[in-house]
Amino acid sequence: MSLPMFRPQDEPGPSFTGVLRRVGLDPFSAVAAAAGAVPFEVRHGTTIAAIRYVDGVVMVGDRRATAGSSIAHRHMEKVHPADRHSGVAIAGAAGPAMEMVRLFQLQLEHYEKVEGSPISLEGKANQLSQMVRSNLAMAMQGFVVVPLFAGFDVRRGVGRIYTYDPTGGRYEETDFHADGSGGRDARTTIKLGWRPDLSRADAIGLAVRALWQAADEDSATGGPDAVRGIYPTVATITADGFARAEEAEVAERFVTVIADEGAQR
Amino acid sequence: MGALGEAARMSMPFYVAPEQFMKDKADFARKNIARGRPLVATVYAEGILICAENQSKSLHKVSEIYDRIAFAGVGRYNEFDSLRRAGVQHADVKGYQFSREDVDARSLANLYAQYMGNVFTHEMKPLEVEILVAEVGTVPSGDQLFHILYDGSVVDEDRYSVLGGEAEAIAGRLESGFDADWDLPAAIRTAAGALAGPDRTPVAADLEVAVLVRSNGRRAFRRLIDEEVGAALPATVATDSGATDSGATDSAALDTDPAGTTEPDAG
Numbered sequence: 001m002s003l004p005m006f007r008p009q010d011e012p013g014p015s016f017t018g019v020l021r022r023v024g025l026d027p028f029s030a031v032a033a034a035a036g037a038v039p040f041e042v043r044h045g046t047t048i049a050a051i052r053y054v055d056g057v058v059m060v061g062d063r064r065a066t067a068g069s070s071i072a073h074r075h076m077e078k079v080h081p082a083d084r085h086s087g088v089a090i091a092g093a094a095g096p097a098m099e100m101v102r103l104f105q106l107q108l109e110h111y112e113k114v115e116g117s118p119i120s121l122e123g124k125a126n127q128l129s130q131m132v133r134s135n136l137a138m139a140m141q142g143f144v145v146v147p148l149f150a151g152f153d154v155r156r157g158v159g160r161i162y163t164y165d166p167t168g169g170r171y172e173e174t175d176f177h178a179d180g181s182g183g184r185d186a187r188t189t190i191k192l193g194w195r196p197d198l199s200r201a202d203a204i205g206l207a208v209r210a211l212w213q214a215a216d217e218d219s220a221t222g223g224p225d226a227v228r229g230i231y232p233t234v235a236t237i238t239a240d241g242f243a244r245a246e247e248a249e250v251a252e253r254f255v256t257v258i259a260d261e262g263a264q265r
Numbered sequence: 266m267g268a269l270g271e272a273a274r275m276s277m278p279f280y281v282a283p284e285q286f287m288k289d290k291a292d293f294a295r296k297n298i299a300r301g302r303p304l305v306a307t308v309y310a311e312g313i314l315i316c317a318e319n320q321s322k323s324l325h326k327v328s329e330i331y332d333r334i335a336f337a338g339v340g341r342y343n344e345f346d347s348l349r350r351a352g353v354q355h356a357d358v359k360g361y362q363f364s365r366e367d368v369d370a371r372s373l374a375n376l377y378a379q380y381m382g383n384v385f386t387h388e389m390k391p392l393e394v395e396i397l398v399a400e401v402g403t404v405p406s407g408d409q410l411f412h413i414l415y416d417g418s419v420v421d422e423d424r425y426s427v428l429g430g431e432a433e434a435i436a437g438r439l440e441s442g443f444d445a446d447w448d449l450p451a452a453i454r455t456a457a458g459a460l461a462g463p464d465r466t467p468v469a470a471d472l473e474v475a476v477l478v479r480s481n482g483r484r485a486f487r488r489l490i491d492e493e494v495g496a497a498l499p500a501t502v503a504t505d506s507g508a509t510d511s512g513a514t515d516s517a518a519l520d521t522d523p524a525g526t527t528e529p530d531a532g
Contacts, residue, residue: 003376004354005347012354016361019354025362106357113329113353 016110017103017131027103028134042143043072045097047182047214047221048079048089050150050161051190052175053203056238057150057159060207061089062182062215063230064222074225079233081242083108086124086151087235091180093143100131100145107131121153125162125170133168148179152237159237182214182221189213204234204245208253212261224254290391294415297393298340303429304397305459306337308408308445309452312401312478312485316456319473327475329486331356331368333401335477339429340394340415348377348396365483370400374411374419382417391415395428401477401485405445427459435459449476450497453489457498469495 004023012018020027048061061078064071072094079089080101088104090097107127112118119127128149135145149162161173176194178186189210198206211232215223224231231254234245302318304326315337317326326345327337330352338345352373360368377396385391398411412420412428420426424445427436438459444451453474457467474489481487 001355001359001376003351003380004358005351005380011350016357019358020361023358025358102361106361110353110357113357114350116323116325116328 014111014114016107017134019110027099028131028137041068043067043076043094044220045076045078045091045094045180047178047180047186047211047218048091048148049178049183049186049190049207049210050089050148050173050176051194051198051203051207052159052161053198053200055159055200056152056236057087057161058200058203058207058234058236059087059089059148059150060204060211060232060234062211062222062232063225064220065094066220069219071222074222074228075230077233079235080105081235082124082128082149082151083112083118084241085118085154085237086121086149087237087242088128089148089150089179090145091148091183092145093138096135096138096143097145097147100135100147104128104131104147120155121151121160124151125149125160125172128162129164129168129170131168132164132166136167139166146179148177150237152239152241154239157239178210178214180221182211182218185217186210186214200236204236204249205253205256207234208232208250209257212254212257224251226251290385291416294385294391294393298395298415299430301339301341301429303427303431303435303460304337304339305425305427305435305439305456306397306399306410307425307439307443307452307456308405308410308423310405310446310448311480312476313399313408313410314449314452314456315397315399315475315477316453316460317473318460318471320471321473325473327473327488329353329484330373330398331360332365332483333477333485334368334370334373335399335475335486337397337399337428338394339396341392344392345394345396348380348392348394351380352377352398370398370409370411374398374413377413378417378419380417381413381415385416397426397428399477401479403479405479431462434462438462453494453497454499457494467498469498 012022017027043065045065046062050057050059059079063075065073065076079087082088082104088101090101108119108124128147132145132147144166146166147164151160153160161177163171163173163177163179176190178190190206193206212223215221231247231250234250236243304317306313306315315327315335317337319326324342327335328349330336336349336352355373355376356368381392392415394415396413400409402408410422410426412422412426425439425443439455442455457472461467469491472494474494476487476489477485478487
């Protein structure tokens with residue numbers, strides 16, 4: 001490897017994907033499939049959700065990855081910190097999705113280091129949108145990635161949630177959203193329980209309940225696995241930054257959910 | 266044939282001995298680097314401290330390259346800043362291609378040395394900069410300081426390093442107070458005192474201070490704000506509003522001429 005010294009007119013600026021292209025490592029150089037080729041079975045990630053509450057946003061994701069009708073992975077992480085004040089959750093083809101998360105994290109950190117200040121929250125959301133769009137060739141071959149982006153807007157002092165479609169379309173949600181195969185069931189649960197003044201505990205409780213309902217209806221969504229001690233990923237993003245909730249706290253929430261479910265029968 | 270024609274049209278150049286040519290280039294670089302303000306880096310109990318004289322709040326001399334690696338430069342701002350950007354780009358690409366653990370200061374320092382040596386030998390004008398690549402180790406014995414000169418020579422230091430003009434005098438003052446196990450305030454006090462010399466009192470607003478802290482999590486780099494620096498300095502002239510104002514004026518004046526087309530230094 002040599003020192004990447006660019007002429008001023010070729011300087012890629014603060015974009016890491018720009019640097020990668022300049023040095024011949026374009027991460028989105030998908031090869032078009034031959035006509036009539038059938039997409040092969042790959043690992044898929046499933047239900048993810050984000051809920052706004054008084055201090056910011058809570059993000060959750062189950063841990064199951066499926067390949068067709070079999071369980072491919074029992075403890076996949078779908079909720080990741082994007083940088084100090086934002087997080088990204090992923091649903092869809094696991095391979096390109098994990099690569100996208102890695103690139104997105106690097107893109108934000110690279111910009112921050114080169115420019116000396118972080119990107120605005122909206123700027124981060126737009127960067128992710130461009131990455132989803134860059135994956136369109138892969139999406140057309142069946143390897144769709146649908147991220148969910150949430151963060152704490154330090155300039156405005158509020159939590160914000162952005163959703164995406166496979167073409168890179170970016171939509172800001174006001175209060176909550178859920179995506180992936182169990183997203184519809186999770187959304188319904190959140191819709192019934194959401195209030196504008198949710199506390200941290202209430203927001204985590206609601207998110208965990210939504211995942212429970214999604215796992216109840218959707219075979220690709222994993223529920224809490226008390227035998228192996230695997231619980232969904234729960235993270236909060238506030239003015240203090242991205243923080244993962246302890247597994248013990250998540251386990252405790254599920255105990256409450258299960259008790260409530262049992263009481264209704 | 267074309268080259269012959271060129272030579273014939275040009276007036277015949279005087280013969281300059283290679284020794285003289287290199288010496289002239291070295292003198293030119295040294296002189297302009299010495300005109301800028303100096304910088305010191307030293308190890309301390311929790312990591313590495315880098316302390317620079319810099320009145321600008323926005324044009325940095327000290328920056329983060331990677332998780333455990335920092336960069337510092339003195340001399341012509343636009344030149345060391347493009348070296349800094351290249352370092353960030355190299356480190357991020359390497360970490361992406363391999364692993365974050367594989368990014369290290371030694372290989373980056375070698376790349377810088379090769380590039381700067383190449384410019385010194387082959388270009389008309391050498392780079393008018395001295396740079397530092399610092400890496401904090403997981404244990405104190407792993408701390409590394411690479412000081413790279415305008416001609417590509419590398420000095421590997423494990424205690425402290427001084428860049429810029431008056432380096433020997435500053436190193437002498439630093440040496441007399443040096444202690445590898447000192448805490449951060451003591452290190453700041455001695456580093457700032459060494460930079461200022463016996464005739465001046467260091468002021469937080471004129472200093473740019475950053476640390477690589479072993480226990481700071483994945484990203485070890487952290488900038489210190491004026492209040493933190495001021496608290497460590499001897500309490501003769503605290504950072505009052507007057508000092509802050511003059512700093513703001515300086516950076517505003519610099520913003521209009523960021524490349525430093527005439528002045529070789531940012532600070």
